[in-house]
Amino acid sequence: MPTTIVQANAYDVAMENFDTAADAIGLDSNSREMIKRPERMLTVGVPVRMDDGHIHRFEGFRVQHNSARGPAKGGIRFHPQVTLDEVKALATWMTWKCAVVNIPFGGAKGGITCDPKHMSQGELERMTRRYTSAILPLIGPEQDIPAPDVYTNSQTMAWIMDTYSMTKGYAVPGVVTGKPISLGGSLGRNEATGRGVFYTIESACEHLHMQLKGATVAVQGFGNAGSISAQLLHQAGAKIVAVSDSTGCVYNRDGLNIPELIHMKALCGHVDGFPESEPILPHELLAMACDILVPAALENTIVAENAGTVRARIIAEAANGPVTPAADRILESKGAFVIPDILCNAGGVTVSYFEWVQDEQHLFWEVQDIYNRLERVMKTAFSDVLKIHVERKVPMRIAANMLGIGRVAEAVQIRGIYP
Ligand code: NAD
Numbered sequence: 268m269p270t271t272i273v274q275a276n277a278y279d280v281a282m283e284n285f286d287t288a289a290d291a292i293g294l295d296s297n298s299r300e301m302i303k304r305p306e307r308m309l310t311v312g313v314p315v316r317m318d319d320g321h322i323h324r325f326e327g328f329r330v331q332h333n334s335a336r337g338p339a340k341g342g343i344r345f346h347p348q349v350t351l352d353e354v355k356a357l358a359t360w361m362t363w364k365c366a367v368v369n370i371p372f373g374g375a376k377g378g379i380t381c382d383p384k385h386m387s388q389g390e391l392e393r394m395t396r397r398y399t400s401a402i403l404p405l406i407g408p409e410q411d412i413p414a415p416d417v418y419t420n421s422q423t424m425a426w427i428m429d430t431y432s433m434t435k436g437y438a439v440p441g442v443v444t445g446k447p448i449s450l451g452g453s454l455g456r457n458e459a460t461g462r463g464v465f466y467t468i469e470s471a472c473e474h475l476h477m478q479l480k481g482a483t484v485a486v487q488g489f490g491n492a493g494s495i496s497a498q499l500l501h502q503a504g505a506k507i508v509a510v511s512d513s514t515g516c517v518y519n520r521d522g523l524n525i526p527e528l529i530h531m532k533a534l535c536g537h538v539d540g541f542p543e544s545e546p547i548l549p550h551e552l553l554a555m556a557c558d559i560l561v562p563a564a565l566e567n568t569i570v571a572e573n574a575g576t577v578r579a580r581i582i583a584e585a586a587n588g589p590v591t592p593a594a595d596r597i598l599e600s601k602g603a604f605v606i607p608d609i610l611c612n613a614g615g616v617t618v619s620y621f622e623w624v625q626d627e628q629h630l631f632w633e634v635q636d637i638y639n640r641l642e643r644v645m646k647t648a649f650s651d652v653l654k655i656h657v658e659r660k661v662p663m664r665i666a667a668n669m670l671g672i673g674r675v676a677e678a679v680q681i682r683g684i685y686p
Pocket residue numbers: 415416417418419460487488489490491492493511512513514549563564565566585586587588612613615616
């Protein structure tokens with residue numbers, strides 16, 4: 268059966284998960300009305316002079332879902348399938364995610380519908396700068412702080428920081444996180460999401476009395492989140508037997524050499540054709556007989572149609588929204604242990620928070636200090652969610668949503684309604 272990425276609407280998924288968790292915590296209808304949907308949504312036209320001289324108008328979005336607990340925070344995605352609904356869903360998940368790890372941020376997300384793989388550096392820079400100027404009224408270190416997401420990186424953040432700073436007349440490093448170190452970026456930010464994924468997998472193994480050393484792992488998506496998770500799991504003695512990216516999937520039953528695969532991906536831009544591996548199909552990766560499956564690509568990759576084929580004991584959601592509610596029910600019935608996205612991949616926003624704190628204080632921390640703080644935050648959040656999972660007998664996703672939504676509702680209730 269081929270893996271078709273069924274076009275479930277991510278925002279519908281986010282709303283369904285909200286309702287389930289809100290019911291479980293008995294959230295009143297006024298609080299639901301206040302926190303369920305986004306506070307602000309901006310759609311912008313982004314005209315760019317392309318290298319051949321013609322002007323192409325891209326569509327861009329910035330959504331602030333909730334800012335009750337602090338400035339809105341969330342990445343910016345450049346991808347052909349970016350839509351307003353996708354950005355709304357991702358912004359919603361950011362709100363609950365920041366609350367699950369208990370950092371003082373709300374949730375936001377941005378994106379541009381574009382195909383960055385077919386754009387030059389110059390085109391990407393002009394598009395990023397024009398988009399930044401279009402969303403300028405919304406962003407700022409006290410308001411809304413973008414970060415990298417799919418197909419954006421530290422260079423993209425540098426362009427945003429520079430464009431914003433030029434309009435202010437002075438350097439404002441705290442307007443974005445995930446910046447280069449030379450502009451006030453934080454040590455440990457680049458690998459923070461993968462490291463956080465790793466810490467939650469360690470905690471899950473401990474809970475399930477599973478050995479991480481020798482465990483077999485399949486990773487879907489070999490970008491920032493996926494490759495760093497794979498690298499840390501590999502270093503801990505796990506065997507990464509399959510890896511995919513948008514160009515193909517590779518398999519080695521004895522374990523892939525992850526440092527070399529990372530090196531090849533950096534050089535060639537794909538995992539396809541990796542020596543000492545055999546090609547497999549995307550649906551074979553999902554159905555792999557392995558202990559741990561790490562979906563680290565995009566939304567809706569595990570859906571009702573293919574969830575029944577998944578055989579992994581632990582599903583660690585490095586990606587946002589990879590499993591639909593219908594697929595969740597199937598995985599649950601098979602006894603899979605899902606580490607939900609808003610917990611599993613929260614390491615990225617946690618170190619983004621550390622970066623913002625360092626920028627605001629103009630005082631920078633040692634990398635080991637960052638790792639120690641990140642581990643503490645991730646393991647505390649994991650045990651907070653696990654406690655709800657065990658005591659209330661609800662799946663981990665609902666438990667995480669109950670925790671995050673409960674914290675945001677509490678903040679909103681205490682603040683009251685203006686005017
Ligand atoms: P990235 O651009 O670095 O990597 C994305 C990877 O996914 C690429 O290797 C790409 O080839 C691959 N991919 C795309 N479509 C695929 C498909 N159909 N099958 C298999 N692979 C596919 O992006 P990233 O930052 O690693 O983000 C990946 C996921 O992690 C997203 O859901 C993102 O929202 C989430 N996430 C990222 C961060 C972060 O800090 N980067 C934080 C939290 C969550």
